Amino acid sequence: MSLIGSEVKPFSASAFHNGEFVDLTDANLRGKWSVVCFYPADFTFVCPTELEDLQNQYETLKALDVEVYSVSTDTHFTHKAWHETSETIGKIEYVMIGDPSHVISRNFEVLNEQDGLADRGTFIIDPDGVIQTVEINAGGIGRDASTLVNKIKAAQYVRNNPGEVCPAKWEEGSATLTPSLDLVGKI
Template sequence: MSLINKEVNDFKVQAYVGNDFKEVTKKDILGKWSVFFFYPADFTFVCPTELEDLANKYEEFKKIGCEIYSVSCDTHFVHKAWHDASATIKKIQYPMLADPTGALARDFDVMIEADGLAERGSFIVNPEGKIVAYEVIAGNVGRNADELLRRVQASQFVAEHGDQVCPAKWQPGASTLKPSLDLVGII
């Protein structure tokens, strides 16, 4: 079943952000664009490369009004320990959500029940709290923050310009398509 247009359920989790612990709820995500970036676990191998890639692009996400939330089934205490122990993770400025019960991972349908871990899933959530784009991939393949940023920008563009669609490799400022009767079978 597709998760497109699924509204994120109410949630309340602890996060590690800005060298502090903070509570994050569904209310915090409403009214702005969000990316939920699930990864299997702290203190692993592929995950820090992805999280660093996102950290390096975080200012660009913020400039377009999009908050990043990395999420694993670790506790906020483990997030802090990883932050304190890793030069790579110290670069992270976005909230690292703790999901030790797997409630968020289950809501986004990325929970690996047998392992108590989340799949690698990237979800773009609109200001109404609905999933508008997502990707779930194997645990041994890292994701690309540039492509995720491009997808957020395209999602924002089509939300603002509902009569247009973004073609493959679309970038802000590039031409879009306006569906017409001639294109009906193509979309």
């Protein structure tokens, strides 16, 4: 069953954010756009490259009224230790959620039950808490956070312009489509 169009399921978790431990719930994923980025584990190899790349896009995402949350099945204590010992992870300003209970990873259907680790899943969630995009990669394939920016702009455009859709490779300011009988077979 696809998670597209479904509401984020209830959860509560502890997280590490800007030098402090914070408590979060699914309510934090409402009221503004959110990106939830699952990764397998702290102190690994591909994960820090992805999280740094996401940090490099963080200012751009915040300018689009998007908050970023990274999630692994590690604890918030582990996130703090990684933040303090890795130059790469030490740059991160967004929230790092711990999911040792696996509740959030199961809710988003990214938990690899055999390993007890989350798959590489990226979710864009609208201000109503509804999942708009899902991307899941195999463990050895890192993601490119720059692609999130155009996806979010497209999702925001479609939300703000009912009846219009964004074609492949759409960029802000380019033409959109208005689905109708007149377009059938003409694209």
